Amino acid sequence: MRGVVLHGPGDVRVEEREDPTIQEPTDAVIKIVAACVCGSDLWPYRGADPAENQLMGHEYVGVVEQIGDDVKTVKPGDFVVGSFVISDNTCPICTNGYQSRCVNGIFVDGQIGTQAEYARIPYADGTLVATPGQPDDDLIPSLLAASDVLGTxxxxxxxxxxxxxxxxxxxxxxxxxxxxxxxxxxxxxxxxxxxxxxxxxxxxxxxxxxxxxxxxxxxxxxxxxxxxxxxxxxxxxxxxxxxxxxxxxxxxxxxxxxxxxxxxxxxxxxxxxxxxxxxxxxxxxGPAPVRRFLPELIQLIWDRKIEPGKVFDLELPLDRAAEGYQAMDERKAIKVLLKP
Amino acid sequence: MRGVVLHGPGDVRVEEREDPTIQEPTDAVIKIVAACVCGSDLWPYRGADPAENQLMGHEYVGVVEQIGDDVKTVKPGDFVVGSFVISDNTCPICTNGYQSRCVNGIFVDGQIGTQAEYARIPYADGTLVATPGQPDDDLIPSLLAASDVLGTxxxxxxxxxxxxxxxxxxxxxxxxxxxxxxxxxxxxxxxxxxxxxxxxxxxxxxxxxxxxxxxxxxxxxxxxxxxxxxxxxxxxxxxxxxxxxxxxxxxxxxxxxxxxxxxxxxxxxxxxxxxxxxxxxxxxxGPAPVRRFLPELIQLIWDRKIEPGKVFDLELPLDRAAEGYQAMDERKAIKVLLKP
Missing domain, CATH: 3.40.50.720 (NAD(P)-binding Rossmann-like Domain)
Known part of the structure; x- marks a missing residue:
C-alpha cells in the first residue's frame, strides 16, 4: 500500500509500505477513506521536532476490512472514526475520560501513520467508533474532523x-x-x-x-x-x-x-x-482524549447540527500529500484533506 | 500600639506604630487577640523577597473595637476571624469564590500587618466573620489557623x-x-x-x-x-x-x-x-480565597470536629516575635503563635 513518510524537514514522500495485517485479537485493519494534515504535523515538517522516516498522519475515517477475534463493537464493512491515540478504553485512566493517556496508549502518529491506504488499529473496540450507517459523501470531512481537530x-x-x-x-x-x-x-x-x-x-x-x-x-x-x-x-x-x-x-x-x-x-x-x-x-x-467525545460528536454531525468539515479548504489525492503540507506551512490552507 | 516591622533580612523588630482608626465607613478596627508567623513570612525574612520596613503579619483573630457607619455583619465586641486578603465579597470575582483576587483586594501582609496590637480592616463585612459567641481559650489557636494555614x-x-x-x-x-x-x-x-x-x-x-x-x-x-x-x-x-x-x-x-x-x-x-x-x-x-471557606471552617472548629490549632507548637508574647521567626526559620517550630 502507499503511505506518507517524512524523511526530514520539508521532505514528504508517498511510498510503498507493507500492507497491515491483524497481529493481535483486539486489532482491526481499516481501509482509509479520508485522512488529513494536522497543524501538529508542521512541527516535524518545519524541523521543530525531530523526524527521520516518520510514518505520518493520525486523523482518519475509514471502513473496517478485518477484525481480530476479540473485537466486539465494530465489524467488517462498518464506517468508523478513530481517535489519534490508541486506547483500550477500559483502564482506570480511560474510564476516567483520559483515553489519550491510556495505560496501553499508542500514538497513531509516527507508529501507525494514517496518511495511507490502510491502517492497523490496535484495541479497535477502545479506539474506533462506528457511525450509525454509511455516511453521505458530504459528511465525510466533518466525520474526519471529529478524529482530531474537532475533538481537540x-x-x-x-x-x-x-x-x-x-x-x-x-x-x-x-x-x-x-x-x-x-x-x-x-x-x-x-x-x-x-x-x-x-x-x-x-x-x-x-x-x-x-x-x-x-x-x-x-x-x-x-x-x-x-x-x-x-x-x-x-x-x-x-x-x-x-x-x-x-x-x-x-x-x-x-x-x-x-x-x-x-x-x-x-x-x-x-x-x-x-x-x-x-x-x-x-x-x-494536553493531548485531547478524543475518544471520550467521539460518540457525541459523531451524533451531532450525523444529525447535521454541526459542520466542522468546513475547516477543510483544500482536498488532494494522497499522492500529492507534499503539496498539502506546503499549503498548510505557508498558511495558504487552513486544513488539507487527503484521499487515498 | 506595638507591631512587628521587618527592616531587612533577619531583622525583626517590635516597634511603636500609630493606632489605627476608622477611615472609611466600611472599616472596622479590631484588637488582635492572637496572630502568628507564617511560612511565607520566611521568604522576606530570608531575603528571598525584598523587604524594607515591612509591616508583618496577615493571620489574625480579634475582637471588634470600632466599626464604620456602613458595617452591618460585625459589631463591637464580636470575636472575629479574618482572611489574609481584604475583600469586598460582592464583586464578580468574590461572588465566584475568589475573594483573594477581589477587584478591591488588599494584601494584609505589608499593608496592614497583624502582628500588632490593633489593625484596621477595610471592607470589614467582606473580610471578617464573627464566631457564634466568645470562644473558649483553647479554641483560639484553631480559629487563628483558619485565618490562613487551615484556609490555605x-x-x-x-x-x-x-x-x-x-x-x-x-x-x-x-x-x-x-x-x-x-x-x-x-x-x-x-x-x-x-x-x-x-x-x-x-x-x-x-x-x-x-x-x-x-x-x-x-x-x-x-x-x-x-x-x-x-x-x-x-x-x-x-x-x-x-x-x-x-x-x-x-x-x-x-x-x-x-x-x-x-x-x-x-x-x-x-x-x-x-x-x-x-x-x-x-x-x-494561588493565594487561597480563605473568605470562601471561613464560615464552614469556623463552624467545624466551634463544633470541635477539627483541631487545626495543633500545628502551633510555640507560643510567644508579641514582644518576642523575633524569636518566633528564628524558630521557624531553623525549623525548630512548625508554627508560632504570637499574643499581643
Missing part, C-alpha cells in the same frame, strides 16, 4: 469549563482554534471572542459562532479581552497554538478563578510559577 | 478536587501541608499520603488523617506514590512548598486527568510546557 477543540472548551452564559476567548485561529469556537457555541457560551488577524479565518470563526473578533495580541490583546468582559478577563480561554506567547496570552486573558484549556502542543513554553500563582486561574490541557 | 490547606485540597474515595498526596510537611492532610481527611479522601522526613511532622500528619508516609523525594518519591496508587499516580496532589522541586514532585505524582492544587507561594518556579502538556493534569492554585 472540543476538549479545549471542556477543559476551559465553557458553559451557558460564560465568556470565552480563543487564542489561535488554526483549525483547532476554529473548532474551539464551534465547541464554545455548542456548549452554550454567551460571548465568544476569536483572536484572529486573518480575514478568511475571522469569517469562518463567525460562521462557527464567534461574537467578537480581537486582532490585537500581547498586552494589547489582553486589554481588549478585558474591555469585552467588564474589565475582568474571560471566564474561559482556549489556547490552540502552543507557543510561549499564546500560552501567556491565554493565562493573562483569563479572570481570576477562570479556566484555561490548552490544546496547542507546547513548544519551548516555560510558565512562570509566580505569575501563575497570583493569576489564580485553572489550567488544564 | 483547605483550598489546596479543594483545588486538587479531593473527594470521597480518592487518593491524595501532600507535598510539604509545613503547617499548610499538614492542614492539607486535615482537609483531605474531612473531604473524604480514602488514601492520604504525606510526604515528610521529619518524625514530629509525620506524627502530626497521622493525627490529622494521613494513611501513608513517603520519605523519598524526586523520582524516588514519584515512584513511591505510584506504588501506593496502582501504578497510576494520585488522583489529587496538594503542593504546599512553592519550589521548583516541590512543584515538579506534585505534577509528576499526579495521574493523567488528576488534579494538582498548589498553595505554596511559587519562588523561581518555571513549568515546562511540554511536560505539563503530556502530563494531562489539572493545575489550580
Amino acid at each position: 477543540g472540543w476538549f479545549g472548551a471542556v477543559a476551559a469549563e465553557v458553559g451557558p452564559g460564560k465568556s470565552v476567548a480563543v487564542v489561535g485561529d488554526g483549525a483547532v482554534g476554529l473548532m474551539g469556537v464551534l465547541a464554545a457555541k455548542q456548549l452554550g457560551a454567551e460571548k465568544i471572542i476569536a483572536m484572529s488577524r486573518h480575514e478568511s479565518r475571522q469569517k469562518l470563526a463567525k460562521e462557527f459562532g464567534a461574537t467578537d473578533i480581537v486582532e490585537e495580541r500581547g498586552e494589547a490583546g489582553v486589554e481588549k479581552i478585558k474591555e469585552l468582559t467588564d474589565g475582568l478577563g474571560a471566564d474561559s480561554v482556549i489556547e490552540a497554538v502552543g507557543t510561549q506567547e499564546s500560552m501567556m496570552q491565554a493565562v493573562q486573558s483569563t479572570r481570576p478563578g477562570g479556566h484555561v484549556g490548552y490544546v496547542g502542543v507546547s513548544h519551548d513554553v516555560l510558565l512562570n510559577g509566580l505569575e501563575l500563582f497570583f493569576g489564580l486561574v485553572h489550567l488544564h490541557g | 490547606g483547605w483550598f489546596g485540597a479543594v483545588a486538587a478536587e479531593v473527594g470521597p474515595g480518592k487518593s491524595v498526596a501532600v507535598v510539604g510537611d509545613g503547617a499548610v501541608g499538614l492542614m492539607g492532610v486535615l482537609a483531605a481527611k474531612q473531604l473524604g479522601a480514602e488514601k492520604i499520603i504525606a510526604m515528610s522526613r521529619h518524625e514530629s511532622r509525620q506524627k502530626l500528619a497521622k493525627e490529622f488523617g494521613a494513611t501513608d508516609i513517603v520519605e523519598e523525594r524526586g523520582e524516588a518519591g514519584v515512584e513511591k506514590i505510584k506504588e501506593l496508587t496502582d501504578g497510576l499516580g494520585a488522583d489529587s496532589v496538594i503542593e504546599a512548598v512553592g519550589t521548583q522541586e516541590s512543584m515538579m514532585q506534585a505534577v509528576q505524582s499526579t495521574r493523567p486527568g488528576g488534579h494538582v492544587g498548589y498553595v505554596g507561594v511559587s519562588h523561581d518556579v518555571l513549568l515546562n510546557g511540554l511536560e505539563l502538556f503530556f502530563g494531562l493534569v489539572h493545575l489550580h492554585g
